[in-house]
Amino acid sequence: MKKVDFVFFDAGGxxxxxxxxxxxxxxxxxxxxxxxxxxxxxxxxxxDLFRKVTGLRLQDVYNLMxxxxxxxxxxxxxxxxxxxxxxxxxxxxPLLEAHWRERRPDMVVSFVxxxxxxxxxxxxRARPDGRFVTVLTDLADYPPHFWIERxxxxxxxxxxxxxxxxxxxxHTDERIFRVxxxxxxxxxYDPVTVDRRAERLRLGLDPEKPTxxxxxxxxxxxxxxxxxxxxxxxxxxxxxILICGKNEKLARALREYKPSIPMFVEGFTSExxxxxxxxxxxxxxxxxxxxxxxxxxxLPVIVERNxxxxxxxxxxxxxxxxxxxxxxxxxxxxxxAVAAEMLAPGExxxxxxxxxxxxxxxxxxxxxxxxxxxxxx
Numbered sequence: 568m569k570k571v572d573f574v575f576f577d578a579g580g581x582x583x584x585x586x587x588x589x590x591x592x593x594x595x596x597x598x599x600x601x602x603x604x605x606x607x608x609x610x611x612x613x614x615d616l617f618r619k620v621t622g623l624r625l626q627d628v629y630n631l632m633x634x635x636x637x638x639x640x641x642x643x644x645x646x647x648x649x650x651x652x653x654x655x656x657x658x659x660x661p662l663l664e665a666h667w668r669e670r671r672p673d674m675v676v677s678f679v680x681x682x683x684x685x686x687x688x689x690x691x692r693a694r695p696d697g698r699f700v701t702v703l704t705d706l707a708d709y710p711p712h713f714w715i716e717r718x719x720x721x722x723x724x725x726x727x728x729x730x731x732x733x734x735x736x737x738h739t740d741e742r743i744f745r746v747x748x749x750x751x752x753x754x755x756y757d758p759v760t761v762d763r764r765a766e767r768l769r770l771g772l773d774p775e776k777p778t779x780x781x782x783x784x785x786x787x788x789x790x791x792x793x794x795x796x797x798x799x800x801x802x803x804x805x806x807x808i809l810i811c812g813k814n815e816k817l818a819r820a821l822r823e824y825k826p827s828i829p830m831f832v833e834g835f836t837s838e839x840x841x842x843x844x845x846x847x848x849x850x851x852x853x854x855x856x857x858x859x860x861x862x863x864x865x866l867p868v869i870v871e872r873n874x875x876x877x878x879x880x881x882x883x884x885x886x887x888x889x890x891x892x893x894x895x896x897x898x899x900x901x902x903x904a905v906a907a908e909m910l911a912p913g914e915x916x917x918x919x920x921x922x923x924x925x926x927x928x929x930x931x932x933x934x935x936x937x938x939x940x941x942x943x944x
């Protein structure tokens with residue numbers, strides 16, 4: 568049985584979600600692999616790599632930035648962070664080597680950025696014939712030294728832009744594997760059998776009104792209050808489902824708000840596919856997971872791009888426009904006008920038709936790719 572390690576971080580949630588979803592499919596297909604999830608933060612902890620500078624672990628720094636909205640200037644912060652990682656690489660690599668000398672995996676699959684050079688060095692010191700693969704969980708790289716390094720590695724890319732970036736850095740086609748999108752939880756592919764009309768009524772919603780789903784990840788965002796107020800006062804014939812994640816303060820504030828349009832407020836939930844099934848369009852941040860989940864449920868998107876947008880997520884907004892699957896706004900202060908344009912006669916149907924063309928099956932495509940890499944000497 569082949570030993571395979573899936574490496575993730577709990578920074579933002581998307582890396583663990585991708586690794587977990589892929590592990591589920593591997594096990595469902597009964598591939599003869601012993602797959603273990605490896606939290607890179609736990610390996611880094613003995614170094615106190617970022618705690619010495621900030622007092623917090625790396626993943627906690629990132630999650631605090633997201634929760635507080637402290638993302639202005641994040642593009643400039645990336646470079647000092649990468650410099651710190653390179654500075655500590657001589658200490659980091661032996662930690663990884665020691666970890667893998669005991670485990671001796673046949674393959675390591677990285678779902679994290681920034682650390683791919685150190686990860687490969689640590690693996691090859693412990694097992695020179697080990698396979699190293701990087702799965703980009705962003706639609707494109709943010710070079711240099713973000714996802715794609717100038718080293719011999721296998722790359723799994725979910726867009727043509729990422730493929731072009733890999734080639735530009737000298738990677739050959741036999742090590743670049745193009746898949747049809749981002750890894751999603753397999754639940755987004757399960758047929759939803761509930762009666763949409765009846766479920767809307769059960770939630771206190773109108774069964775006929777166009778319904779927007781407002782979702783800003785597992786930590787929510789205070790901007791959801793502004794979006795709710797703007798659309799409530801817009802005079803548009805619509806209604807909202809607002810998912811606040813673990814932000815209980817936000818959920819409480821939205822529940823206490825007295826809107827004139829129907830609104831349903833949910834906190835943290837694992838039933839996102841269900842709520843997307845009840846919706847007609849999506850409003851949220853331009854994360855690769857959020858956009859891909861919405862499109863898997865055939866929902867056009869309205870997303871924001873400005874100076875606060877994370878640098879690795881900026882290409883996602885270009886991708887949305889290129890594929891005609893939604894609108895990109897500089898901020899949500901004019902969400903009422905943008906929603907009015909999306910709900911104009913024929914427009915929502917046009918966007919939904921474009922969304923229906925996107926056929927992302929990446930989570931089912933990648934296990935076969937990993938099998939080929941394992942078998943290749």
